[in-house]
Amino acid sequence: MKITEVEVINLAATKAEGFAKFIRNSPLVGPMEPYSEYRKDRAMWTGGNHWVVPVVIIRTDEGIEGYGFCGGGTAAAGKVLIEDHFKNLLINRDPFDTETLWDKMYRASIVFGRKGAAIEAISGVDIALWDIKGKALGVPVYKLLGGKTRDKIQLYASNLHPSDLDDPDYEALAREAKDYKEQGYLGVKQRACAGPSEGRKGMERNEMLVKTVREAVGDDISIMIDPYMSWAEVDYAVEMIRRLEKYNLSWVEEPLLPDDFSGYKYLRSKVETPIAAGEHEFTKFGYKDIIINGIVDIIQPDIRRMGGITEAKKVAALAEAFGIPYAPHVAYAETIHLTMSCPYARWAEDTCVPSWEKEKQKGGFSDAYIIGAPKAENGFIEVDDSKSGLGIELNMKVIEKLRI
Secondary structure (H helix, E strand, O other): OOOEEEEEEEEEHHHOOHHHHHHOOOOOOOOOOOOOOOOOOHHHHHHHOOOEEEEEEEEEEEHHHHHEEOOOOOOHHHHHHHHHHHHHOOOOOOOOOOHHHHHHHHHHHHHOOOOHHHHHHHHHHHHHHHHHHHHOOOOOHHHOOOOOOOOEEEEEOOOOOOOOOOOOHHHHHHHHHHHHHHOOOOEEEOOOOOOOOHHHHHHHHHHHHHHHHHHHHHHOOEEEEEEOOOOHHHHHHHHHHHHHHHOOOOOOEOOOOOOOOOHHHHHHHHOOEEEEEEEOOOOHHHHHHHHHHHOOOOOOHHHHHOHHHHHHHHHHHHHHHHOEOOOHHEEEEEEHHHHHHHOOOOOEEEEEOOHHHHHOOOOOOOHHOOOOOOOEEOEEEEEOOOOOOOOOOOHHHHHHHHHH
């Protein structure tokens, strides 16, 4: 089997009704928190432009297509890198040679950057290659990664955004948290509403968010908070997390900017609550530095960003060797296959919606353009053993509407 064609389609996810609704109704404070003009803009990292998902389609001489996706939300870089650069390393190659192809792309990307868009582009290609391998052999991808380590994967509900960053509706937040518990989730993750620029006034609102959720779900449910890099002044993060420790959080996620290793190490020494991060880290080299230097308690790779399945399985092995819990970012189809084969992964993240929104939104971000992805049921997710590869298809009718 040989690769004959590599295509990248850029989709404007913000044109999709479900995604646009999520953006409007899910305020998020994040890494642009110091800049007032961006503080309330969930699309802060795009400068107000479209959030773009590059879809990678790799075709072979045996008629098998593989599908992959690049993370990060940026448009031109991934498409250009794949179609004008990596494609030359892929055409007429055997798609089963994922180790060699990954290494070639990585070495050939060094001049473009060892983190960020270059690695996200490799991720999309690599995911598509694994999809081809599974389809060619007629087996789900997880079987190529070592098989099942469990029958189903436990999920935590990852939504719980404040309704308003300045004046949250705590009753609505409690109602949503209770709904996820009733849906069967054993853990819930919420977002913060303030960072250092608001001082203790913002701290009070952040604490009230956590207090509300803990009182709503009780003590038998795990709760986490994701400040999304908005607590980037380490002394603020220390004080904020200490205020929250009485609520018994399972972790605080990405409180600081991702490259602030010294800040993370200092933070861990000052608080009792576990610290999680890694959603914005790249390749085994980046995770090696995080793990061996004791930067965080829990790592959270995003397979669409950090190098694809080939790299994710190595990071999972590294985490297992050092006894670091592995909680991957977002339960994409490829993430579920990797997690199914990974004995050290306790959770997967489900970007779910409350029960009263399900019929209107039809699930998460990618449902509009992906058909057949695994779905949550009673707080768990299973893989359909009858589907080969990643078990998904592309909804080309929707893709044509979102294409840019």
